[in-house]
Amino acid sequence: MCAHVDDRKPFLLTSILQNKCPRCRKGKLYKNSNPYNLKKFMEMNKACPVCGQETDMEVGFYYGTSYVSYGLSIALSAATFIAWWVLIGFSVKDNDYRLFWWMGVNAALLLVLQPIMMRLSRTIWLSIFVHYSKDWNKGDVVRAERTNASLQNAW
Numbered sequence: 061m062c063a064h065v066d067d068r069k070p071f072l073l074t075s076i077l078q079n080k081c082p083r084c085r086k087g088k089l090y091k092n093s094n095p096y097n098l099k100k101f102m103e104m105n106k107a108c109p110v111c112g113q114e115t116d117m118e119v120g121f122y123y124g125t126s127y128v129s130y131g132l133s134i135a136l137s138a139a140t141f142i143a144w145w146v147l148i149g150f151s152v153k154d155n156d157y158r159l160f161w162w163m164g165v166n167a168a169l170l171l172v173l174q175p176i177m178m179r180l181s182r183t184i185w186l187s188i189f190v191h192y193s194k195d196w197n198k199g200d201v202v203r204a205e206r207t208n209a210s211l212q213n214a215w
Contacts, residue, residue, distance in 0.1 A: 069192065079179055082187040084111035084196040089183060095175040102178065111196040117189060128181035133170055136177075140166050 070085035081087040087110030091103045104115045144150075144162045151158070170177075 069194065072187070072192070076180070076183050076187055079183050081108035081111060081113050081115075082183075082190045083113035083193055084108060085192060086110045087113075089115060089186070090179060095179055098175065101175050102182075104182070113190060113196075115186065117186075122182055122185060125178075125181040125185045128184050129177055132177050132181060136170065136173070137166055140169060 070080070072085075075082070075085035079089045081089060087105075087108035089104055089108070090101075091105055092100045095101050106116065107114050141162065144158075144165075148158060148162075150162075
């Protein structure tokens with residue numbers, strides 16, 4: 061029996077949801093797999109353990125993730141609003157204050173999902189600038205332009 065080499069390109073959405081490296085889509089970006097370990101949940105590997113792609117591209121690289129996180133929060137809020145409207149409903153003459161119940165449930169959901177959304181926004185942001193390469197195993201890596209070791213993980 062021969063060893064099977066899987067050279068299929070992994071799906072982008074699957075690799076983003078699993079917080080995988082955008083270059084090879086196989087290595088883990090984060091040191092700790094638990095997003096609810098709040099002391100260590102944002103610690104990223106300096107480089108992908110599989111392909112060696114650096115994760116800290118330059119000083120202040122991840123400041124742009126706030127825009128991605130904002131977009132994810134708006135999308136989640138819109139989805140919960142539509143789901144609430146379809147399943148429970150809203151009314152102008154509503155004495156049950158269903159709109160305020162939705163706002164409370166939505167705020168709690170956003171708070172609980174915040175660590176996951178922060179990781180996801182970093183993964184999406186990195187995937188915008190580092191693209192998949194079928195030749196990642198040949199050293200095809202995007203190098204950091206400028207880094208400052210004293211400012212790494214100083215968020």
